Amino acid sequence: MFGRTPHPTSLAELTPVEPQAVAQAVGLSKVYGSGQATVTALDDVTVDFARGQLTAIMGPSGSGKSTLMHCMAALDTPTSGRIVIDGVDIGDLKDRALTQLRRDRLGFVFQAYNLIPTLTAGENITLPVDIAGHHVDASWFDTVVDTLGIRDRLSHRPSELSGGQQQRVACARALVSRPAIVFADEPTGNLDSRASAEILSFLRRSVDEFGQSIVMVTHDPAAAGYADRVLFLADGRIVDELTHPTAQTVLERMKSFELAGRRN
Numbered sequence: 001m002f003g004r005t006p007h008p009t010s011l012a013e014l015t016p017v018e019p020q021a022v023a024q025a026v027g028l029s030k031v032y033g034s035g036q037a038t039v040t041a042l043d044d045v046t047v048d049f050a051r052g053q054l055t056a057i058m059g060p061s062g063s064g065k066s067t068l069m070h071c072m073a074a075l076d077t078p079t080s081g082r083i084v085i086d087g088v089d090i091g092d093l094k095d096r097a098l099t100q101l102r103r104d105r106l107g108f109v110f111q112a113y114n115l116i117p118t119l120t121a122g123e124n125i126t127l128p129v130d131i132a133g134h135h136v137d138a139s140w141f142d143t144v145v146d147t148l149g150i151r152d153r154l155s156h157r158p159s160e161l162s163g164g165q166q167q168r169v170a171c172a173r174a175l176v177s178r179p180a181i182v183f184a185d186e187p188t189g190n191l192d193s194r195a196s197a198e199i200l201s202f203l204r205r206s207v208d209e210f211g212q213s214i215v216m217v218t219h220d221p222a223a224a225g226y227a228d229r230v231l232f233l234a235d236g237r238i239v240d241e242l243t244h245p246t247a248q249t250v251l252e253r254m255k256s257f258e259l260a261g262r263r264n
Helices: 065-072 095-105 121-132 138-148 163-175 193-210 247-263
Strands: 023-032 039-049 054-058 080-085 106-110 181-185 214-217 229-234 237-243
Touching (some): 023 065, 039 065, 039 237, 054 065, 065 181, 065 214, 095 106, 095 121, 106 163, 121 138, 138 163, 163 181, 181 193, 193 214, 229 247
Parallel strands (some): 054 214
Antiparallel strands (some): 023 080
């Protein structure tokens, strides 16, 4: 439960929880509003996210998928429940330590790229590491940049890049600090089919070759087909999951939910 005392002020003060998964939620609930205006976005969700896997979260609008990801990524605070990231119970963290955890252990890829327009692509990539006052691992930087094929774009500013190139820069920024887990919120939502496939292939490759752990919210069965596991949400709860998915099996599962909903 959130609100425990005393609160450590830094990650170094914590006794880590044994990390059975890279991230886990236990009894997670998120309620907005009060009285007749109350909306339950998450309803007692318990789930583990395995290390070295790509997990997709799917569901209709309002199902709670983005809320789940935002709470897991420490971008939103749940009403109740427990979240453990890379062995750390984030309910035990004060603001400074929570900021440190987001900076050092989490990576983020958003639909809107969220690049700084006045910085070059290279400067955008290293920004989180620079802010933390850490040295950039040059070898790892080169690996990420070359894998994404953006070396010839490092001196360009975001306005000089296509949408697909901007999202590649955002992916590089998410990975350059070697985070424990990357959270991707509709990472291909603003891209055409070719650019989408390139980004998804890179995310898949980062799991298979680099051992990265990724949680991705998507509405697209084709994107979910790149995952190791798909979680389906409805009305704030996990209602089903699919392992070793393909675009076709995801689409079929979604159709079955629609048919069940019509019958009910």
